[in-house]
Amino acid sequence: MRVLGVDPGLTRCGVGVVEGVAGRPLRMLGVSVIRTGADLAIGDRLVLIERGIEEWLDAHRPEFVAVERVFSQHNVRTVMGTAQASAVAMLCAARRGLPVALHTPSEVKAAVTGSGRADKAQVGSMVTRLLRLDAPPKPADAADALALAICHIWRAPATNRLQQAVAAHRTTSTARTTSTAGTTSTARTTSTARPTSTARTTKGRIS
Numbered sequence: 665m666r667v668l669g670v671d672p673g674l675t676r677c678g679v680g681v682v683e684g685v686a687g688r689p690l691r692m693l694g695v696s697v698i699r700t701g702a703d704l705a706i707g708d709r710l711v712l713i714e715r716g717i718e719e720w721l722d723a724h725r726p727e728f729v730a731v732e733r734v735f736s737q738h739n740v741r742t743v744m745g746t747a748q749a750s751a752v753a754m755l756c757a758a759r760r761g762l763p764v765a766l767h768t769p770s771e772v773k774a775a776v777t778g779s780g781r782a783d784k785a786q787v788g789s790m791v792t793r794l795l796r797l798d799a800p801p802k803p804a805d806a807a808d809a810l811a812l813a814i815c816h817i818w819r820a821p822a823t824n825r826l827q828q829a830v831a832a833h834r835t836t837s838t839a840r841t842t843s844t845a846g847t848t849s850t851a852r853t854t855s856t857a858r859p860t861s862t863a864r865t866t867k868g869r870i871s
Contacts, residue, residue: 665820666693668726669812670717671805672734672749674700677713678805681724682795682813690814692795693724695806710752717756729757730816732808733766765816772808775815787811 665685671678677698684690698716700709731754734747757764770780776790788800788807794814801807 665728665817666724666726667728667730667813667816668720668724669809669814669816670729670731670750670753671808671812672732672746672753673805674706674709674713674745674749675702676803676805677716677749677753678803678807678809679717679720680801680806680809680813681720681726682810682817684817686818686820690795690817692797692810694720695801695810696720697803697806706748710748713749713752714756717753721756721760721762726762728763728765728816728820729753730765730767730812732772732812733768735768765820767812767815767819771819772811772815775818776811784808 666681666683669678669680669682677700678695679698680695681693682690683693698713700712704712731750732746734743734750754764767775773782773787774780776782776794777786779786782790784804784807788804791797791807791810791814792800795810801810
């Protein structure tokens, strides 16, 4: 499994590609940060992020894209910028028909370090260890992107099993509903047909 992790942000958008499967050693294929200037118009900054992500998709051909789920913060301006960059990443993936997974910061921290409250230094340290790197990726946005990819690789098997179970349950429920509806419809038709037959018999007796 090859996953592109995206840590969205307007000024620094972390991107990292990890390859592997759950339970086996993982391999980093690349990591970087897409930067945009704060003096640029918001539209121009989003275009730069789009181009950067497209270049990474072209270069590494991932099978999945994992993006950090935007969560509420006190700084509304920061939330808006993060959400906009996140939308660009999802758009780039959808355009190519790539599945997109959203993971919260707590989920990523818990998957990589074992604690949903780990700080950035702990995340960077574990990413370095798991990918057998010489040093933690800099800046922290780059390490976070790799952590997102690692999180998705490790969580994907369980998520897929859950989705399959939900899909099977829905299929069974739909089949039961259809069967019940068919039985009810047949019963109503039979019930309606019986009075008609009786009416004809009565008419014959009178004549």
